[in-house]
Amino acid sequence: MQSTAISIADRVEARRAKRCNRSKISQRKYRANQKASNTQLVEDVRELEMNNLRLEARLSVLHERQGVSQCIASIKEYLQLFEHGYNPRGGDVGHTNRQEAFVHKFVTPNVDYNGKIGVDYLLDQWATYYALFESFRIEWTTIQVLTVDEHAIVLETTVFMHVLVTDTSVCALFPRLAQHRADLADKLVGTKLTVPLRALFTHDAHTHQVTRVQATASVAVALVKHLNSVEEASEALLGALLDDNLLLELQHQHTP
Structure with missing residues (x-):
């Protein structure tokens, strides 16, 4: 009986450790994805700002001509x-x-x-x-x-x-x-x-x-x-x- 109880406890602990490990892996993936997403967002914003500056420059030239x-x-x-x-x-x-x-x-x-x-x-x-x-x-x-x-x-x-x-x-x-x-x-x-x-x-x-x-x-x-x-x-x-x-x-x- 004692051996059976220990075996069950070991299995429960193993499952808990497995869930904990999966959770850690998921968190690491989430943080990595979030970091990549933030990096991409910064790059997209920078690109939009550059496009706006280029458009404003072209518009300024057009306005000057007119x-x-x-x-x-x-x-x-x-x-x-x-x-x-x-x-x-x-x-x-x-x-x-x-x-x-x-x-x-x-x-x-x-x-x-x-x-x-x-x-x-x-x-x-x-x-x-x-x-x-x-x-x-x-x-x-x-x-x-x-x-x-x-x-x-x-x-x-x-x-x-x-x-x-x-x-x-x-x-x-x-x-x-x-x-x-x-x-x-x-x-x-x-x-x-x-x-x-x-x-x-x-x-x-x-x-x-x-x-x-x-x-x-x-x-x-x-x-x-x-x-x-x-x-x-x-x-x-x-x-x-x-x-x-x-x-x-x-x-x-x-x-x-």
């Missing part, structure tokens, strides 16, 4: 010239003349600005912005390439418009507030408002002149940030003429 850098430079110059607005009725006459001369080179005569046509309309918009606020400043942050083909080069620009709001601004842009919500109007008057803008410039691929400008303003974002209240911002936007189309309805209004 004049993308020239278009970017012209947008920068445009925004710098109009950094503090456009005042055709006074101020630095020489600077105003430079602005007008540049715009006539920068855009085509029938440039499309948010659905309206012509250089005069574009300049009228700038004059409106300047007249409506006590101070006005444009700050561009990024210029990115969206599309490039044989016909057009489309660039996206992100901009911040910093303005000082006055009674005149509120009466012109938020007429309902001026009449019915003097408390909200008072919260806006005398404050600096920062409005995020996004503009798409479509350039002719051959002349590099701008044929179309699509500009939108995040007015709601600016008001929520300033008023610190979604409800008050929504109230302010009711009947407002300052909208995401960048004051398109104000070009015929006369500001005192």
Whole structure:
């Protein structure tokens, strides 16, 4: 009986040792496979990075041939010239003349600005912005390439418009507030408002002149940030003429 018990115990121990040995072998195989997999992954990532660099280099060369850098430079110059607005009725006459001369080179005569046509309309918009606020400043942050083909080069620009709001601004842009919500109007008057803008410039691929400008303003974002209240911002936007189309309805209004 004792011999039988020992024999059974030996067999159990042998099976346990065998399982343990198989487990060790499996673990070694798993670690080896995992190491090989990780090594291959690192190599694949490195290869992808190199391919991306090669593609970016080719794209950069292609963009240079098509004049993308020239278009970017012209947008920068445009925004710098109009950094503090456009005042055709006074101020630095020489600077105003430079602005007008540049715009006539920068855009085509029938440039499309948010659905309206012509250089005069574009300049009228700038004059409106300047007249409506006590101070006005444009700050561009990024210029990115969206599309490039044989016909057009489309660039996206992100901009911040910093303005000082006055009674005149509120009466012109938020007429309902001026009449019915003097408390909200008072919260806006005398404050600096920062409005995020996004503009798409479509350039002719051959002349590099701008044929179309699509500009939108995040007015709601600016008001929520300033008023610190979604409800008050929504109230302010009711009947407002300052909208995401960048004051398109104000070009015929006369500001005192």
